[in-house]
Amino acid sequence: MQVIRDNFGASQYDAYVDGAVAGSLHYRVEGDQMWLLYTAVGQDHKETGLEDRLIRYALADAHRRRLMVLPFCHEVRKRVFAHPVYLQLVPAADRDRFRESFEENLKEEAVLKAKTARTAPAEQAVAA
Incomplete structure (x- = not known):
């Protein structure tokens, strides 16, 4: 089971999988802005969509709190520019x-x- 919570004291959103932290999105609030700094998700959870859910949660929370967003994290920028609502x-x-x-x-x-x-086929040929 996946749960995302705002770890306010650490200025990060934490994603839990089966009770253990599997990823985090670090932020900073300055006045009426939320700076989304960087996302870190464990290798075991890279392909599960956890990072995307973490980012969507943070963006929805910023909206709910009426904060403007500065997407310093590349993964957050990808989400923001791919979806005009953000x-x-x-x-x-x-x-x-x-x-x-x-x-x-x-x-x-x-x-x-x-x-x-370009290099993958050459590496495969050497390995064979």
């Missing part, structure tokens, strides 16, 4: 800056994927 949480004056950073990260990820795809 984009309205980012102050209009900051959207372009975060969008540019998001697009740069997407390009870097694409380059890494292309390099990995």
Whole structure:
């Protein structure tokens, strides 16, 4: 069973799986803004969608608390720019800056994927 809770004292949302912490999203509240800093999810839970649920929970909580969001975490930016309903949480004056950073990260990820795809067949041939 998965449960997500705001660990207010530690400024992070914790995701529990079967009673143990499996991931966290660290944040900072400054005035009327919530800075979503970084997400950490255990290797065992990377493919379970836990990170996505953690991010959605944090964004919904920021909305409920009427806080604007600054998505410093790349994974949070991916969610925000993929779903326009979340984009309205980012102050209009900051959207372009975060969008540019998001697009740069997407390009870097694409380059890494292309390099990995090119070297994987060569590595497989050597292993055989």
